[in-house]
Amino acid sequence: MDNLVERFLRYVSFDTQSNEASQQCPSTQGQRLLAKQIESELLELDLSDVHLDDNGYLSARLPSNVTFDVPAIGFIAHMDTAPDASGKDVKPQIIDNYQGGEIRLGKSGEVLTPAQYPDLEKLHGQSLITTDGTTLLGADNKAGIAEIITAIAYLKANPQIKHGEICIGFTPDEEIGRGANLFDVEAFGAQFAYTIDGGPVGELEYENFNAASAKVTCHGVNVHPGTAKDKMVNAANIAAQFQLMMPSEETPECTEGYEGFYHLNSVTGAVAKAELSYIIRDFDRERLEARKAFMQQQVEKLNQLIPKGHVEINITDSYYNMREMVEPHPHIIELAKQAMLDCDIEPNIKPIRGGTDGARLSFKGLPCPNIFTGGYNFHGIHEFASIDGMKQAVDVIVRIAENAATNAQ
Incomplete structure (x- = not known):
């Protein structure tokens, strides 16, 4: 957990807005630069099969540490940020032990208020990361990237936690609907996966627009x-x-x-x-x-x-709505629900009023529900993330891997 926030702040320093007008993949150079940074970190973690392809798709594997068969599980996040607000020169600010009231966003004159964003009332005592009011933050989806890598690092450092093979993937251009275009499901190797691309703690989504x-x-x-x-x-x-x-x-x-x-x-x-x-x-x-x-x-x-x-x-x-592709595999939902309950999190199963890479990946043969990141107000200058919520996302990822191995015994 020590490096979770450090990782996240490092990732948001990269300007990775995707660009629908570009026909290249990735659509912007910043995404490729972030992918190279993450690739170097995955190599430092000594993961297997670290691969960054010419289109900016990055993948790696954490091998199983058990002798019995466990389904290979995938965790996926996207590297681009939305075109709706600038992602250049992001200047995050950390609010330690938030105790309520409005939060001023740097010197921009912008504020976060509980009246406009009632979720703040549920976050008293937590530490928050906000913008300075001039850009988006990038928790969508760099929080997911940081959480996945932190969970993998934790599993490597704690081999007593039994798990099967874990496949991780980071995609470009999700925000402009292209994240699954060139994703090689067969090469990825997972039997099912989760996108770590949701919002408040507890969100678990397997149906979308x-x-x-x-x-x-x-x-x-x-x-x-x-x-x-x-x-x-x-x-x-x-x-x-x-x-x-x-x-x-x-x-x-x-x-x-x-x-x-x-x-x-x-x-x-x-x-x-x-x-x-x-x-x-x-x-x-x-x-x-x-x-x-x-x-x-x-x-x-x-x-x-x-x-x-x-x-x-x-x-x-x-x-299309991933529900028709995920519902035939109820154990995928139950695995995530139980992991949240084990982490003292009440699952909040709700439809995504939007889409994720998981929607299209589900139709490509990789059932892929969506799990929370601890982020709020995506795509705008009022975006923020709860550090406590991000840590809980790491806990859930670890628990999913552990429970899958336990269930397979």
Whole structure:
């Protein structure tokens, strides 16, 4: 545990934001630099089969220390941070023994308040790591990386803890939906795995959104505004009209639990051409298809309403709900639940209102639920992590490995 925080702070010093516009893998050079740093640490730990491939995927193994058969277990985290907020020059601050009230984030003028973030009320007495209010922190998912490596180091240092083979993997570009694209499940070698990519302590997730993305392109006609009468068709106005045709109550800020949504993620353009980028989410596959059909219908309706100009839509599926791939293997969930209970943690089984590498890996033949990291408020400048929660994540990883060996005897 001594090196957990040190590792985490070292990892967040790397700017690893992924970039959807890049076609390279990894999409940004910072991810490759972090991968090389982690590779050197895995080699120092004398792990087996340490391998960093040309696409930035990093893997290694801790061999079994028992003579009987134990299923090989994987632990996975991603190296990139979200494009939603800057990940450059992260300046973490540690709040020891938090006793409530607001937390000022450096000199930025930003604050964390229990009124806005009620989770803080549950963290009195814990030590927290926050941002300085100018960048995200990177607990999503560098906390997971630090926790996995710390757990592996602990198992190596304590050979009296029996365990089977443990496979670890660190992926690039998860935040832009590509983390599982080039992941070699067969070479990884695990029978099942866990992503360590969740939030508050106790989270255990094995169902997630079905996901698609949609790009609505509005084509107009640009003419000098002084002579535009009956000639100009303003694509930006068409784009605004399309957004007004979408259900205002079915957005991320108006939904929770198992409710799906349409999310206008970005808008670009001008008079001649404008583009709207959406993400579409629903836990039920049929409802996702209905949402996609609805958007297509709105495009057709708008094309009938505008005598000039044209609107088109391109919809692409991103990932599906891992539940159908994990539920046939209930022992995977039970193993994680029991590990948490053994560590005096109450499991909080809930759906992921998002996705992880585990969703797509489950459909590639590697059942892969998600476990907490102890992080909060991901993807923004108010992100923070509980050091106590991070230590509990390490305990759970170790306990999963130990219990798997015990169950196999």
